[in-house]
Amino acid sequence: MMTAERPTVVQKTAARTKVLQRQGAAVALVLMVAVSWLVFPRFGSIDNMRDLALQGAFLVVIALGMTFVIITGGIDLSVGSVYALGGVLAAWGSQYGFLVALVLPLVVCGLIGLVNGLLIARTNMAPFIVTLASLLFARGLLLVITDEGATTYQIPADSAFVELGRGTVSGFGYPIFIAAVLCVVGGAVLNRTGFGQNVFATGGAEQSAILMGVPIARTKVLVYTMSGTLAGLAGALTAAYLQSGVTVIGVGLELDAIAVVVIGGTLLTGGMGTVLGTVIGVGLIKVIQNVINQIGTLDSNYQSVVSGVFLLIVVVLQRILRR
Amino acid sequence: MTRTATAATRTAARTRWLQDNGVYVAVGVLLLFNVLFTANFLTVGNFTTQLVQAAPVLIVALGMALVIGTEGVDLSVGAVMAMAAAIIPLYLGAGPFMAIVMALVVGVLAGAFNGFLVARVGIQPIVATLALLVGGRGLALVIADGQLVQLHDPAFLALGTDSVAGVPISVLIAGLLALVVAALMNRTTFGRQVVAVGGNRKAATLAGLPVNRVLIGVYALSGALAAVAGVLATSRLGASDPADMGLLMELSAITAVVVGGTPLTGGKVRVLGTVFGVVLMQLVRATLIKHNLPDSIAQMIQAAIIIAAVYVARERR
Amino acid sequence: MPTDPVIEVAGVTKTFAGVRALSEVDFTLHRGEVHALVGENGAGKSTLIKVLTGIHTPDSGRVGRNGRISTIYQEVNLVPLMSVSANLFLGREPRTRFGLIDRARRDAEAAEILKGYGITADVRAPLGTLAVGEQQMVALARAVAADADVVIMDEPTSSLEPREVETLLGVVDRLHEAGIAIIYVSHRMDELYRICDTVTVLRDGRNVHSGPLADLPRIELVSLMLGRSVNEIRKHGTTAFGEGHHAGAQPVLEAVGLTSRPRIDGVSVSIRPGEVVGLAGLLGSGRTETAKAIIGALPLDGGTVLVAGQPVPHSVKGSTRAGISMLAEDRKTEGIIPNLSVRENIVLAALPRLSRFGITSRARQDRIVDTFVTRLRIKVSSPEQKVAELSGGNQQKVLLARWLCTEPKILLLDEPTRGIDVGAKAEVQALIDELAREGLAVLLISSELDELLDGADRLVVLRDGTVAGELEGDQLTREHVLAAIAAEVRDDADSDGSD
Amino acid sequence: TARETEQTTTNGGPAASAAADQSAGPGCARGTTGYPQVDLKGAVVGFSQSEKEANPFRTAETQSIRDEAAKRGAELLYTNAQSDLNKQISDIKSLIDRGAKLLIVAPLNSDGLQPAFDAAKAKQVPVVTIDRKVTSKPCTDYLTFIGSDFVEQGKRAAEQMIKATGGTGKVAILLGASGNNVTVDRTKGFKDGIAGTPGLTVVAEQTGEFDRSKGQAVMEQLIQSNPDITAVYAENDEMGVGAVTALKAAGKQPGKDVKVVSIDGTRTAVQLIADGSYNAVIESNPRFGPLAFDTLEKFGKGDEIPNTIVISDDEYDSANAAQKLANAY
Ligand SMILES: Nc1ncnc2c1ncn2[C@@H]1O[C@H](COP(=O)(O)OP(=O)(O)OP(=O)(O)O)[C@@H](O)[C@H]1O
Ligand SMILES: Nc1ncnc2c1ncn2[C@@H]1O[C@H](COP(=O)(O)OP(=O)(O)OP(=O)(O)O)[C@@H](O)[C@H]1O
Ligand SMILES: [Mg+2]
């Protein structure tokens, strides 16, 4: 027996609203894809799809961590810098072999996340400001490592690490599969483990959660560590893909990550959200970018106007569906 | 009610004092450091420079403080500055007054639009204003056809270069606006409604407060103030530069507000704290430049100072 | 009676920013006893509980625990966005073979458990969609299911109506029989005398009495709590309501056919000046919704609200302007603005009236705040104290003051005495009486039948979002009301054990 | 164009005159690479721009490519990466996807475009990179690079600085954006250039992020703390112009009390030289269109293409600014 015998009208309405809430972004995505397919013949080409998926994969990895953070009612502005730092560390580490290239960024970026988490959980400082500071810090660290950006570390083309970013399965890059696996695991962690329940409880009602015995501090520390680690991983994958530790990437990426998470239906105030929604959010943003490119003749200045308008339409649409 | 002056309460009072006044202490410490260790710091010219550079940030931060007071945030301020900058050359032909009025109108409209999205449509502030952050600068570039425009109207340029009784006009305007916002927060119903909406929106609604009007008003004010900052910064630069005007201003303003002791959770606005938050961040930047630190170290030091300042001012559980 | 102590506290002092909430408190809880903890609002009951459970660390004193404690806190402390079953099992979810949460089993077990508490809601729905009372039952179920040695209940019945109170008291009996010790905080005397063995009375943060409850006459208990003589108190009855009121002839408020699907359907209520109309009904019958519909806080599918014959625009602002005020049921989320001071909270709604051209006048605010702090005996260190630091009952009084200083014509009171102590309750009830006598029209929603019967001149009974009947004059008896409330519910007829 | 014919010398020469003398390594011919022949007329050519056309350099660059494509009857597909490296990779892939047979790429960064080049290689589409040299392999990953030598620009700026200051002075450097290799090269070139002049010392180097108002703000701070600064080297014109405003506000006479030298060649900066408040500007030539299409045409015909084609950069000083003003962009 899964439910009480007689769901009331209230409950049925609530259930229906929930379905729409969940699928608001999905509906928007399906519409966008369908229209793009019809209007732009090249949109649906397999090459374009592969590229879309690959570009989306890096963002998905970052946004996955951000989803957890946002569900606890927090925010992580440092992911863009940490992502760039992760890439530089991976490229630097690649001269010492595959393992160093992969582990070093995860550890360092995880540490930055850990410090974020500790500061937020233990001192009651606003996540926005703590992670804003680490945004600066990570960028500074990156500049130190690269001699004020003068050095770009290259990854030897024959290094096994490059394969991680460049390898494909029937044309689809490894990062796509890595992101997919992470999402499945992330979804399971969020919905099917005690830690996941704690994440929801922390963001839903922190005071109550404390009284219910939820380890708030530990949960927060964990989600920020996770977010840092995942941003580092995305950076490492990007470095492998680009074959170098590019220093200028990731600027403003935190806003993209936040936007996709929120578009995916996760409440910025915490307590509610899904991994699938985030994936759909990434899909939407990437399709919008892709469509702007398909239009082709668009003046570069109009491109951001169109992106802004699209973003607006999606959030308004979602909001209306939610009512 | 029993009141006791135990050691515990005295410590509590002391931390409370530091929490409330941390930003002033920090400004004092930094000033002292500079007086001791920075060449040519104690000059009128230098202080004028710091104030002039801080003025646009302060004006934006004042609006941001109000928005944050309602438990919101306005990411679009930099883009609004760019829009204001782009508007100016279009109307400068009709005189500087006309150009400034049009820039302000655009700022108010942009802000009211944000407010409408937040209040009426019910979109979360970060996302609602993110749309304008992305699109607004694009719009500014479209208006200006992407180009930086050199300005030559002497009356308009005077706004950025002239002084009254030795005080630069932009500093006067910023100071005046700070006073106005302080009065607004402390002496008017609107001010009280702002913190009430930020403190508990549901309760404010049930108390019959004009919640939507307050929200739209606050965002419109933020837009207007951003436009004022855009106008002043443009006249100082002597050029309309929509591509770079106000870039990352949203983060500077938010940092200053929070460092000044206004919590991001809303329900409280500290105007004087915001002023000092802006001054603190300005001094930090100036100190780092004057000591010729490389960008890498400068960024890390800024991070550390932000953390330290907010750590002191944090709300204890 | 077993004497083995499970909780032993000695000389505990706890201070908040200069306010001494507990002062040298000794307290002992023995295995298997049901121990009443009573005191005025702000006496320190909740604080003591938080010290016992380790949420607060005392400034000085010793806390000894000898067993697992499980607590139901005063304000519902669950996570509204999470499902009912997730709330119930948070921290001890059933697992599958792979160590993952077994959601199917969790939901099934939750539904099974909650049925025992009379809740048949969808356990997968967010907890927030349940009525406050239902949420309280979930909290109870959660606390009990944790199989603890001590269960602490801080005003568990304040948001329950009679039938659910019975369920709860039944649960307490069951726990008692199982040898579990219970600390029970309540302002409702009947309940205390029914279930408690011993009592501890707190006054101004001090333990002024501990001992067996049965030996202590009710009036003496009240006198201990209030610190006033027995004679002084003897004047009052169960409630502080006086005789009926002299109502005007023409209704000042007419709500006609209020419909907001799916909550309420065609509810009509009218109130004359000087009249107190009670709204009775089970939990979830739509009383709160009716009040919210009148004040304009609920989107309407149909119906109109008239004040003095004039239609009122359907918005909180419009209604407020027309002279309607509402004291919300859930003071935490819909009432107080936690970070503002007591003064700012009180004048919030009346501020425009106290201002000229939008500029506020501090002197006028202080005058009005002083008046109400004194009149309602609000316990504050200063009007500038943050309202969040007040005890629950005092917060309630602050909210009442907020509405009274708008000088309304019509006052909608949703559970006005919820969670406030006997002294304050009497004051509030006397106040309602007085206000009605001054010509105010009052709509009174209460889960306490006595309060409704004594306080209201007329009762409108709701069932499933529709008006099930109106009772007046001779019909205002317990039997009539229960019959009207629960016409279809069989087991209600014999639940009258609490008086 | 009219401007092209004005040119005379290699260094002071006008816009689009290519000096292919610095080509490194063996040339690259279609025969050896196996790319198909594409006739420029009617061909689909893709151009991937890196940043918004919000500064004069990018505007002139894009315009030059557009004009030349129109002139040669090629169909131009255009994308703009909006300063996002990953977007530039997708952009290039999508250009190929949309049928571009030849590609011109203005890389956002020296590193990181390898996946895009690989995609082009797979589809046998030759890529000409302009303006910024990438670290990938010429002839294999891309065809050739057409652009300025940024280190050389820095050196020439140093020469002008020595000339303007007479070899003594305290110099403040306004650096470009951190992490950008243009910044790195122009700094290196300048420092190498003044290394032999002990009278010139660098007293401050701070980033103005290639932005006019940041350049102005930094200069305001520096002139307060180091009032004895006598020269400013700005790594682009925008920051230089900002510095001029700052210097004026501080009561200094830019161009006289404080010498100003920068790199780019924008109209505003050259005008300031003519007005006497600026000392010299080293051009960074954005007019890649003619050279790029010439190169593609030659390649199509089967000629050998050098790995690097250095576009000639003009320079402006008080002697020539007034006459050459029309040449500035
Ligand atoms: N977090 C806090 N900060 C400051 N003061 C507090 C805090 N919590 C409680 N107090 C003060 O401690 C005193 C005791 O409060 P407590 O909540 O324990 O009362 P109570 O007996 O539970 O009252 P009620 O019956 O109204 O719930 C009150 O004066 C209250 O204002
Ligand atoms: N926010 C909500 N979302 C969905 N359903 C709700 C919400 N609030 C209340 N309900 C449902 O509406 C019905 C009536 O509401 P409510 O319980 O507040 O009525 P009531 O008669 O005032 O009861 P109470 O004794 O709790 O005041 C209940 O079944 C409740 O579950
Ligand atoms: Mg209490």
Ligand SMILES: [Mg+2]
């Ligand atoms: Mg109710």
